[in-house]
Amino acid sequence: MSVSIVVPIYNEVENVPLLYNQLVAVLPELNRPWEIVFVDDGSKDGTAAKLDELAAKDERVKVIRFRRNFGQTAAMHAGLQYASGEVIVTLDGDLQNEPADIPMMVRKLDEGYDLVHGWRKQRQDAFLNRKLPSKMANWLISRVTRFPIHDLGCTLKAIRRDIARELELYGEMHRFIPVLAHQRGARCVEVETRHHPRRFGQTKYGISRTLRVVLDLITVKYMLDYFASPMKLFGQIGFACGAIGALAALATVLMKFAGGVDMTGNPFMLLTILASIGSVQFFSLGLLGEVNARIYYASQPKQNFAIRELLNFEKQPLGKDETISIRGRRAA
Ligand code: UDP
Ligand code: MG
Numbered sequence: 001m002s003v004s005i006v007v008p009i010y011n012e013v014e015n016v017p018l019l020y021n022q023l024v025a026v027l028p029e030l031n032r033p034w035e036i037v038f039v040d041d042g043s044k045d046g047t048a049a050k051l052d053e054l055a056a057k058d059e060r061v062k063v064i065r066f067r068r069n070f071g072q073t074a075a076m077h078a079g080l081q082y083a084s085g086e087v088i089v090t091l092d093g094d095l096q097n098e099p100a101d102i103p104m105m106v107r108k109l110d111e112g113y114d115l116v117h118g119w120r121k122q123r124q125d126a127f128l129n130r131k132l133p134s135k136m137a138n139w140l141i142s143r144v145t146r147f148p149i150h151d152l153g154c155t156l157k158a159i160r161r162d163i164a165r166e167l168e169l170y171g172e173m174h175r176f177i178p179v180l181a182h183q184r185g186a187r188c189v190e191v192e193t194r195h196h197p198r199r200f201g202q203t204k205y206g207i208s209r210t211l212r213v214v215l216d217l218i219t220v221k222y223m224l225d226y227f228a229s230p231m232k233l234f235g236q237i238g239f240a241c242g243a244i245g246a247l248a249a250l251a252t253v254l255m256k257f258a259g260g261v262d263m264t265g266n267p268f269m270l271l272t273i274l275a276s277i278g279s280v281q282f283f284s285l286g287l288l289g290e291v292n293a294r295i296y297y298a299s300q301p302k303q304n305f306a307i308r309e310l311l312n313f314e315k316q317p318l319g320k321d322e323t324i325s326i327r328g329r330r331a332a
Pocket of ligand 1: 007008009010011012041069070071072075091092093094096202203204205
């Protein structure tokens with residue numbers, strides 16, 4: 001089984017050559033063919049030239065170059081789509097993950113798992129604005145999705161290609177890869193991995209991502225439980241609103257005839273109106289959702305990134321836009 005290493009890279013000029021050296025030292029241990037797919041996510045600090053150098057001297061280095069910075073999720077998505085290995089290993093390009101953990105993770109896949117994800121038990125990042133929010137987010141995600149997990153944020157993962165190709169990553173969904181894969185029926189397992197402090201370059205994230213993770217969680221929860229049948233969610237709320245409206249109407253009428261309470265001045269009257277409108281709205285939302293789900297499943301898959309060029313790739317995946325330039329082996 002061949003292995004592809006997929007690395008999202010954004011402004012990691014010092015890290016790229018070191019990471020390449022570390023990977024080249026470790027990967028022969030796998031005893032199988034391998035390639036490294038660097039996804040250059042619009043770097044502006046000279047990373048591009050470093051990647052060109054590596055690709056020129058080593059054919060096993062593939063480069064996907066985005067036209068601009070599309071974010072780590074899009075970079076990951078592109079890497080997973082273009083990687084040719086039957087097993088795909090993802091890791092950060094900042095030397096925080098330990099490449100020496102890769103053989104252990106690939107062996108774990110051989111045991112019959114579809115996805116092995118890392119747990120940075122000894123995470124080497126700041127406590128207050130990184131580790132603490134991450135712990136809370138992981139706890140919340142684990143509760144809400146009912147997927148047992150310690151560390152969704154660890155990029156170091158090994159995934160079987162068929163599972164990886166099915167993942168639909170939008171927004172910042174790369175953090176939910178194990179949850180999404182699990183939903184597609186993948187057998188997932190968590191293993192402890194090493195973690196190093198960042199030595200060069202800067203982290204691209206801060207405390208502000210906590211809120212975005214929570215928003216993504218709402219989306220993921222909806223996707224997991226209701227995406228295919230939105231009426232189940234909105235219809236239930238519609239029924240609840242309808243019931244509240246009916247009860248409030250009943251109360252208004254009873255109070256009028258039994259207690260002589262003026263209907264126009266009765267707050268229950270307002271509640272009746274509000275709940276009835278709400279009920280109609282939710283049923284309509286459910287119907288719209290159902291229509292959307294049908295359009296979604298019938299339509300062509302779309303990409304959430306734009307590639308400027310590809311280095312050392314033989315050809316593009318089937319059906320992809322042929323306008324992307326391919327440099328390297330073929331052009332030479
Ligand atoms: N990254 C990327 N595009 C972005 C932001 C980050 O490709 O827009 C890459 C980055 O170069 C690194 C990985 O994603 O290889 C993780 O980023 P970072 O180390 O900043 O995240 P942290 O480890 O601090 O969570
Ligand atoms: Mg990092």
